[in-house]
Amino acid sequence: MDRRPTIIDVARKAGVSKSTVSLVLQNSTLVKEETRAEIRKVMAEIGYVYNRVAANMRSSNAGLIGLVINDLRNPFFTEFATSVQMTLSARGYATVLANTNEDPDLQAQVVSAMIEHGVTALMISPTYGNEAASFDPIARAGIPTLQVLRKVVSDGRQFPFAAPDYEEGGRLAAEHLLSLGAHQIAFIGGFQGRDVTKKRMKGYLSVLGHAGIEPLILPGRPTRAFGREIARSLAQDYPDVGAVICFSDLVALGVLSGCAEIGRRLGIELKVVGFDDIEDCAQVWPSLTSVRCDIAGFGRRMAEILLEWVELGRAPPEETTTPVELIVRASTSPKAIA
């Protein structure tokens, strides 16, 4: 193919100046309707395509948003990223996406790359560790950046944060199990000391505290494999524990597999609550009770918040918390199974 046609080619063919063509591109009412139609016709004829990059150089509104995700293979983050990307797309923005795989160095690298590419704003579900390597360059470049799902930088003025109400989720889960008559309720999975774990655990701890029940915390990787392992050790080492709250649905799904493996009946011998309510929860059998974070809705909302920031200059509050709800399914209601 030859060189792509430019506004100069269009202008020449249409017999106007390139400024006029530029105005048409911007749908300006300064140009007579007739002329506009004529110029558009010429564009179609010669196959003109708008060079947004060049336009951006002068006016600097790239229409490019960077989305950085710590673990894109995890369905929870996939759902989130997809939702953000599609919302941005509907609003005329393209998304440059990168998975950091929980690697702080990789994160720093992709963040720099995005800055070089001139992203208008960033949304980041960050990984833990070496936060400065990623966030200092962003701060220097002065790019509006939203921390989501995990808070790793405490300066909420510069890097506003948003997440579902994890603490309330932990509370709802614990209250639900308590109302079902559970006497011993364990919290399983999740790395100790991390913000998300602490929040989810806090709700659980406060409910148990009020009820005068001794908590049991079994931390671990937030994976199916861990859930599967813990299902076995729960049966062996903690036979009296009749209910568990899982750090995430992945852990809960692992528990489901583990229980199937050892023949322990979910909902009857062991009640299980997941966290996040990813799609799988409703699809597996027995279906999983879970704390719904409405991650798709959360993604849409985050996209909108970010665009409001870049388009209207309206910075989000330092911290945004979105509501959660408990979705009760078979894994905590034996009748649904029978």
Added chain:
Amino acid sequence: MDRRPTIIDVARKAGVSKSTVSLVLQNSTLVKEETRAEIRKVMAEIGYVYNRVAANMRSSNAGLIGLVINDLRNPFFTEFATSVQMTLSARGYATVLANTNEDPDLQAQVVSAMIEHGVTALMISPTYGNEAASFDPIARAGIPTLQVLRKVVSDGRQFPFAAPDYEEGGRLAAEHLLSLGAHQIAFIGGFQGRDVTKKRMKGYLSVLGHAGIEPLILPGRPTRAFGREIARSLAQDYPDVGAVICFSDLVALGVLSGCAEIGRRLGIELKVVGFDDIEDCAQVWPSLTSVRCDIAGFGRRMAEILLEWVELGRAPPEETTTPVELIVRASTSPKAIA
């Protein structure tokens, strides 16, 4: 923040011309080592960040690759997209990603957006329907574009195609079940008439043909929900069918749930083979036998093929087929379950 520093600021501060700074940016040996070091120091001091967009305007090598995916929420495509993105990132390219949700109009829209953003090349796992709306603009723009996983445009010169060897996968699955003594083997899920379905089915049909066995095809959505439904109707309407090949792992996972629900034992009463070998297959219980497409490896390879095309001008062959293998697990070997 103020305006970002440019090479002019760097040049002024370092007391050289901006051309020299530009050469340093490109690591040119034309500039004395000393000068280079000095200029780099200045850059660090004033917080200079390279403006790749401006650079691109003159030299047109954007370092931006467009990745278009038909269903990003499906773990198979997630794995693929993640693998592609990470490989590109490691090679210094940023990825602009879009999910089309199987919507041809949306696909056409995101493709145009990517072209406007000046992507260097495109990789597309396309949706079916109105192909011209997406591919004609690409052709006009003359952007190197690889069709992956699904072939919707037949012109392999202009749009080379690559996918795992689906037909061989169908064959391996059928042979495996046959060798296990299965007498009636059904192929379930997948939309009739689509290229992927036809390929996967073809291997199955040829094996059954040779064995003189009547095929049974039960097409349907490639989803967990369909798998769950069909598990029930298999037990009711086709009790003699002792083995199924699923169009995809999602269907197989649905069958697994469905069987758990009605108390049918996988591997014993019903042998199940999935397709793709997504991560879940090894994690669920009983674990699923599946045709491994090594989708992560496939993604890496596709990224490399595409970069070879844009960097060295070496266009890929019209069609590339990558090997598959059968991974045998509990769902087809009862002993593993016991």
Added chain:
DNA sequence: CTGAAAGCGCTTACAG
């Protein structure tokens, strides 16, 4: 309502 000119931040010949 439309045109001529400058400028966005780089790279690329071309001189020296």
Added chain:
DNA sequence: CTGAAAGCGCTTACAG
């Protein structure tokens, strides 16, 4: 080894 000038494809005041 380094500098001055033109140009990438647009937008944006400024004239007219």
